Amino acid sequence: xxxxxxxxxxxxxxxxxxxxxxxxxxxxxxxxxxxxxxxxxxxxxxxxxxxxxxxxxxxxxxxxxxxxxxxxxxxxxxxxxxxxxxxxxxxxxxxxxxxxxxxxxxxxxxxxxxxxxxxxxxxxxxxxxxxxxxxxxxxxxxxxxxxxxxxxxx
Amino acid sequence: xxxxxxxxxxxxxxxxxxxxxxxxxxxxxxxxxxxxxxxxxxxxxxxxxxxxxxxxxxxxxxxxxxxxxxxxxxxxxxxxxxxxxxxxxxxxxxxxxxxxxxxxxxxxxxxxxxxxxxxxxxxxxxxxxxxxxxxxxxxxxxxxxxxxxxxxxxxxxxxxxxxxxxx
Numbered sequence: 001x002x003x004x005x006x007x008x009x010x011x012x013x014x015x016x017x018x019x020x021x022x023x024x025x026x027x028x029x030x031x032x033x034x035x036x037x038x039x040x041x042x043x044x045x046x047x048x049x050x051x052x053x054x055x056x057x058x059x060x061x062x063x064x065x066x067x068x069x070x071x072x073x074x075x076x077x078x079x080x081x082x083x084x085x086x087x088x089x090x091x092x093x094x095x096x097x098x099x100x101x102x103x104x105x106x107x108x109x110x111x112x113x114x115x116x117x118x119x120x121x122x123x124x125x126x127x128x129x130x131x132x133x134x135x136x137x138x139x140x141x142x143x144x145x146x147x148x149x150x151x152x153x154x
Numbered sequence: 155x156x157x158x159x160x161x162x163x164x165x166x167x168x169x170x171x172x173x174x175x176x177x178x179x180x181x182x183x184x185x186x187x188x189x190x191x192x193x194x195x196x197x198x199x200x201x202x203x204x205x206x207x208x209x210x211x212x213x214x215x216x217x218x219x220x221x222x223x224x225x226x227x228x229x230x231x232x233x234x235x236x237x238x239x240x241x242x243x244x245x246x247x248x249x250x251x252x253x254x255x256x257x258x259x260x261x262x263x264x265x266x267x268x269x270x271x272x273x274x275x276x277x278x279x280x281x282x283x284x285x286x287x288x289x290x291x292x293x294x295x296x297x298x299x300x301x302x303x304x305x306x307x308x309x310x311x312x313x314x315x316x317x318x319x320x321x
Contacts, residue, residue, distance in 0.1 A: 132224030
């Protein structure tokens, strides 16, 4: 009898855990999540170990604009995320670093650049990035607490 | 009372359903003729395939796999193609900018089986593995077409040189 009660309780607990895991998955995948960024490429706007609040709605509905900071999957390693600023949209003219000539951003792609242009591996090296790789748009910084700022304006 | 119960179960069931579709896989309709003759052999009746999300959870694809990916030209569109070459391979192209292309790191070369009637890497170049959405595993509908989609490449489309570190 005690065992039956114990097993029943365990299953109930697993059910709740599963439910909450699924709700969390949907929120993080479709609404917004928190990202910790590292590396020097977005200095001075962002520094290592800042925590950012991002939203997944703008990329899903194609509401990206020039100047937005976005989180995208790295084109050369899909398991790694990059945090850069969109500097050009399809049809805009941009100048790459190598080869150093101006080119037009093709349809369905964006041009990503880090704010720290001297120390950033970005579109100037690997070219335009497909919009399908963009995961979310950064809304604001939530950590450290004394540097909470909105990051949606250029 | 009944309405309340229905609402409650929908609200609780929806996230579970979405998570299941996101992590395990889902069934999708194949449109177009680009993968003939394996998919949609007759244009009149369309095939439905099971797309496994679980199979590509760590972006591991193999040469010959049929995969669905986000179109590099239009992020709202998904396309279904066959993987021809992985990173480090050299592929002989059919009408791309240069005759031979070495696939960069983290990219793959995808082609439709219906050469000449497909919009694939021969037009838009190597695609990043981050765009891979799922792997097509079975044809599930119509019932008489039920079969496993095998990983195969015609000899003529094998990469010219293969990067052995991928295997």
